[in-house]
Amino acid sequence: MYLRNDARFKLSALAIATSLALAACGGDSDSNDNIGGGDGGGDPQPQMERLTRIATLPLGSEATGLFLKDDGEVFTNIxxxxxxxxxxxxxxxxxNLATVGLIEDADVRKHFEAVSVPQTDEEKQTMRVALGRYNVLGQQGNDWAGAPQPSLGGIAVQDGTALIKVSNDPDFNGWIEVSENEGxxxxxxxxxxxxxxxxxxxxxxxxxxxxxDNDATMVDFSAVKGTWVNCFGTVSPWNTPLxxxxxxxxxxxxxNAPDEGEVQDLADYLAGEINTDHTVTYPNPYDYGYIVEITDATGTPTPVKHFTLGRYSHENAVVMPDQKTVYMSDDGGGVILFKFVADTAGDLSSGTLYAARVVQDSPVMDAAQAGFHIGWVELASGSNDEIESWVDEYDGITTADYVDGENSYISDRQVHEWAESKLGEDLDSDGVVAANPFGDDRVAFLESRKAAVKLGATGEFNKMEGININMTRAKASVEGDGPQAYVYVAMSDITGKMTDTxxxxxxxxxxxxxxxVFRMPLEADYNVSYLEMVELGGPYDPTDAANTCSVDGLAGPDNVAIMEDGRVLIGEDTGNHENNMVWLLDPEA
Structure with a gap:
């Protein structure tokens, strides 16, 4: 079930039979041990014994920006x-301020005792770690000498002359090491x-x-017309933040509705001043929603938007060791797992975009034993330059052009017509196969989620969060020199379209x-064709107002980082734990 030219691939009877057989071998639904492998022997292990609590966070905060350094220290934000x-x-x-920091003077790869669940008010209000110490590197609003923007987390207009806001939402951390003592x-x-x-x-x-030496700056995104909701990320194999x-x-x-306040802030950014008249400078929606690579990371950081990887709610993108294959998670409700294959290793500026179509192991499954076979729907191939030329066609549209119920951009009808033309099929049974309204594949890159569903991809995942691998383990696994490697992906809330009928x-x-937390075994050529649950959160108890999900299990797993030995670091984003936590998961425990 590797890449098919037929965008609406169909699973064979043999694949479905294999799928059902695998489900039958899933094991006892009351235990999570030996999921996806192992000899199945021995006594089942309770879920909590697979997890070690690394940190508990102050009240009100979520754990973001997990990044494992080569020496075992861990960046994680508040x-x-x-x-x-x-x-x-x-x-x-x-x-009481958003914080960027790391667990230092520690090696999380070695054995340590878990930190306890906070009990007192004092414990609940601080950052507590199981090992080493938590070092605060900076907090929102810190003023650094010489910074082009006014403070840490400060979001200014594009020429830096006026402050729009100071953010309290630090997320992804990407570490570019210069030496063991500098980066x-x-x-x-x-x-x-x-x-x-x-x-x-x-x-x-x-x-x-x-x-x-006060060398702290905010990256200048003016060359790419600003950026929008920078969430999680990774560092590419060629050492650039994504x-x-x-x-x-x-x-x-x-x-372009007049009352879209969030877009108005972006209009202020483009205008270079804080104002209420957005009819002259107004953002183009198709300039936002991509993976942005930061080149020249140790010099003058330069952002490059990769339109080729599609436009949707990017949570994260992880590039495989072949430097061509990229897996991408899509956050929200009714979302999609995406894949991109670059034309040239180390260059994301051109290639082919795919979306996953899945078949569940059995029609209705206990989530603890969930498994899905994956086939890849080819959406289109393109280059940054070509796609950006399509984006530019929607420049100049402002709130003055808005008419309630009408669309100034790509309409659902145009997406449908593009899909009929692409497939050569009458999808709505009106007796006509529509012509492509554009004569190109802009729909695939500018309305990627809608395009993927129309071509047969599965748009039913919910809250798909961090996706990651360990680069060394992945390379050894694919080359046959090491144990099985997996692409891990967290889903913080498995409800909505994943649990309806x-x-x-x-x-x-x-x-x-x-x-x-799910995982996908890496195969030859860095393909994946199976997605399985590896650690379900909970147990869930609606009567416990403070901790609706057990403090001995996951709640709202979000960002993940993978160790070379296969263990997984997990940061939480949840209201179901009074204090969010950072965990170490041993999938083989």
Missing amino acids: QHPSDANTVADEDGNVY YLFTNWEDRPGGMSRLHLMRDQDGRWAVK TSEELYFDHTIDW QGVIQLTNDDTRCGG
Whole structure:
């Protein structure tokens, strides 16, 4: 079931039979041990024994920006903590501001005892770690000498002359190492408009990391017309940060509505001033919703938007060791797993975009044993330059052009006509196969989610979050020199279209409200063709107001990082734990 030219591939009877047989071998639904492999022997292990709690976060915050350094130290941020937190830690830090930091003087790859669940008000208001110490590198609003924008997390208009906001939402951390004692930390600020900071870090004689000579800046995105909701990310195999624009704007028809406040802030960015007249400079929706690569990371950081990887709510993109194959998660409801294959290794500017079509192992499944066979629907091939020329055709549209119920951009009807033309089929049974309204494949790249569903991809996943691999393990696995490697993907809330009674995905189990972590075995040529649950969150208990999901299990798994030995770091984004947590999962425990 590798790449098919037929966009609406069909599973053979043999594949379906194999799928059902695998489901029958799934094991006891009351245990998560030996999922996806192992000898199945021994006593079942309780879910909580597979998890070790690395950190608990201050009240109100979520754990973002997980990045595992080569020496076992871990970057992790404190996003939007409660402004009511007043307790100071031993270094005098109070966690009522968004914080960028790392667990230092520690190696999470080695054995350690879990940190306890916070009990007192003091414990609940601070950052607590199982090993090492948490080092605050910066907090929102910190003013750095010489920075082109006014503060850490500061989102200014494109010429830097006026401040739109100071974000409290640090997310992705990307570490570009210069030496074992020096490097550059890139951090996303997940806002509208979005931002990214770069901290030049040095380790001092006491082993503590600190900003070097006030070298801390906000990346200039003016060359690409700004950026939008920079969420999670990865560092490419060629050592460039890849930041994800999480579009979260499903209906482009409303983009230029006069009351779209979030878009108005972006209009201010483009205008270069804070104002209320947006009829002259107004953003083009098709300029946003992509993976943005930061080139020249240790010099003058330069953003490059890769239109080729499609436009949707990018949570993350991870490039395989072949430097061509990219897997991408799509955050939101009714979303899609995407794949991209570049024409040239190390160059994401041209290639082919695919979307996953899945078949569940059995019609209705316990989520704890969920498994799906994957086939890849080819959407289109293109280059950044070609796609950007299509984007530019929608420049100049403003709120003055908005008419309620009408569309200033690509309409659903045009998406449908493009799909009929692409497939050569009458999809709506009106007796006519429509002609392509554009004569090109812009729909695939500018309205990727709608295009994928029309061609037969599965648009039923929910809250698809961080997706990641371990580069060394992946390369060894594919080349036959190491154990099986997996692409891991977290889903923070497995409800919506994944648990209804419609469509391909129909999962059961109350614990789905706590989310879960899935994995996909890497195959030859870095393909994947199977998705399986590896750790379901919970248990779920609606009577526990503070911790609706058990504190001994996952809740809202979000960003993930993978160790070379196959273990998985997981950061939470949940309201189902009073204090969000960072975990270490051993899938083979």
